[in-house]
Amino acid sequence: MVTMAAGMSRLGTESAFQVLARAKAIEATGRSVINLGIGQPDFSTPPHIVEAGGKALRDGHHGYTAANGIPALREAVAADLHRRHGVEVDPAQVVVVPGGKVTMFFACLMFGEPGAEILYPDPGFPIYGSAIDFSGAKGVPIPLREKDGFAFQAEEVLSRITPRTRLIIINSPANPTGGVSTKAEIDKLVAGLEAHPNVAVMSDEIYSEMLYDGREHVSLLKYESLRNRLILLDGFSKTYAMTGWRLGYAVWPKDLAEPATRLAINDHSCVNAASQWAGIAALTGPRDEVNRMVAAFDQRRRVVVDELNALPGVRCVEPGGAFYAFPNVSALGIPAKRIETGLLEDAGVATIAGTSFGAQGEGFIRISYANSVENIREAMKRIRGWLDAQPKAAERSQLKQPAQ
Numbered sequence: 204m205v206t207m208a209a210g211m212s213r214l215g216t217e218s219a220f221q222v223l224a225r226a227k228a229i230e231a232t233g234r235s236v237i238n239l240g241i242g243q244p245d246f247s248t249p250p251h252i253v254e255a256g257g258k259a260l261r262d263g264h265h266g267y268t269a270a271n272g273i274p275a276l277r278e279a280v281a282a283d284l285h286r287r288h289g290v291e292v293d294p295a296q297v298v299v300v301p302g303g304k305v306t307m308f309f310a311c312l313m314f315g316e317p318g319a320e321i322l323y324p325d326p327g328f329p330i331y332g333s334a335i336d337f338s339g340a341k342g343v344p345i346p347l348r349e350k351d352g353f354a355f356q357a358e359e360v361l362s363r364i365t366p367r368t369r370l371i372i373i374n375s376p377a378n379p380t381g382g383v384s385t386k387a388e389i390d391k392l393v394a395g396l397e398a399h400p401n402v403a404v405m406s407d408e409i410y411s412e413m414l415y416d417g418r419e420h421v422s423l424l425k426y427e428s429l430r431n432r433l434i435l436l437d438g439f440s441k442t443y444a445m446t447g448w449r450l451g452y453a454v455w456p457k458d459l460a461e462p463a464t465r466l467a468i469n470d471h472s473c474v475n476a477a478s479q480w481a482g483i484a485a486l487t488g489p490r491d492e493v494n495r496m497v498a499a500f501d502q503r504r505r506v507v508v509d510e511l512n513a514l515p516g517v518r519c520v521e522p523g524g525a526f527y528a529f530p531n532v533s534a535l536g537i538p539a540k541r542i543e544t545g546l547l548e549d550a551g552v553a554t555i556a557g558t559s560f561g562a563q564g565e566g567f568i569r570i571s572y573a574n575s576v577e578n579i580r581e582a583m584k585r586i587r588g589w590l591d592a593q594p595k596a597a598e599r600s601q602l603k604q605p606a607q
């Protein structure tokens with residue numbers, strides 16, 4: 204009998220991958236499943252990026268690269284951040300990694316240990332909590348509320364800081380809610396953090412190019428007072444539809460770029476060279492495909508929100524970014540996990556229970572609208588059919604009454 208380290212029992216998961224596997228298994232039996240579960244663009248990577256990856260292989264880029272990423276890519280990242288946020292970034296502080304997830308794991312390993320506390324959004328991307336727990340640190344949830352459009356309230360974040368707090372994780376635009384933090388709250392948070400100079404911040408800005416209705420992204424990179432303790436997480440999976448290429452990056456504080464690179468050397472040596480060359484093409488090439496994808500997500504967002512709000516017992520605030528809607532289904536009186544299972548098994552629609560993103564997610568489900576308008580409309584029809592077949596909440600509570 205083998206004995207795993209205790210940390211393994213604390214390591215969580217991202218249930219979107221389990222739902223995806225189950226959806227594929229159902230499809231393999233010949234039944235149709237519409238996938239509104241997994242968070243990945245349904246578009247192909249733009250052709251000029253694919254071509255650059257192929258060319259890199261044909262040109263002989265087959266070996267290890269620098270552990271922190273090839274210099275031309277780190278320079279392209281710095282130039283792109285300057286274009287988007289108007290900030291100066293030293294390419295030496297950029298560490299290229301196989302996906303944004305790696306940055307969050309590294310940050311939690313770097314700061315987390317028994318006795319330490321790390322603040323993270325709830326509902327939030329499930330790997331934050333998982334990586335924090337694995338590190339041995341105590342995860343302290345920052346509740347995000349529907350009434351605030353799922354944006355954090357600076358005072359609530361600041362009030363949770365203790366002498367044990369090492370790291371605060373924030374994410375805007377957010378998974379799973381599509382919530383976008385306002386500049387006013389970010390300003391307040393940064394001002395409040397001046398009283399806590401030893402607390403690091405990891406800002407997950409992987410959806411920063413997916414904003415709607417004229418919203419502008421406020422990067423934490425813009426705040427000079429944070430630059431010596433800010434980890435800026437970004438990547439290529441979402442903006443460039445490159446989830447399978449495994450390419451992301453972070454800007455680390457000057458002193459932390461070396462330890463982050465050491466983690467990379469221990470973990471994966473470097474990102475595969477072809478993906479890195481493709482990444483250069485993504486950052487330096489034409490942007491019309493990116494704009495086209497964002498416009499398509501925006502159109503779907505409107506459809507999904509209208510359709511969800513027309514369903515009985517469902518209400519949905521308008522998401523400001525990313526490609527997720529997070530409808531409130533609490534009026535149905537059915538636990539979120541049961542809704543997820545019922546929709547998948549009975550109605551052929553993959554969604555994710557809000558509870559997969561934290562305790563605050565009960566009463567919600569996540570809908571990824573990275574699917575065609577036609578499929579979204581068909582999915583909503585199926586969901587309506589499933590809801591109509593459920594006993595009403597009042598009937599259910601009667602069913603639960605003990606017999607007289």
Ligand SMILES: Cc1ncc(COP(=O)(O)O)c(C=O)c1O
Binds near residue numbers: 374377446
């Ligand atoms: C909020 C957030 N951050 C980071 C990631 C990581 O993406 P990747 O590892 O593909 O770059 C995801 C992916 O779903 C995400 O939703």
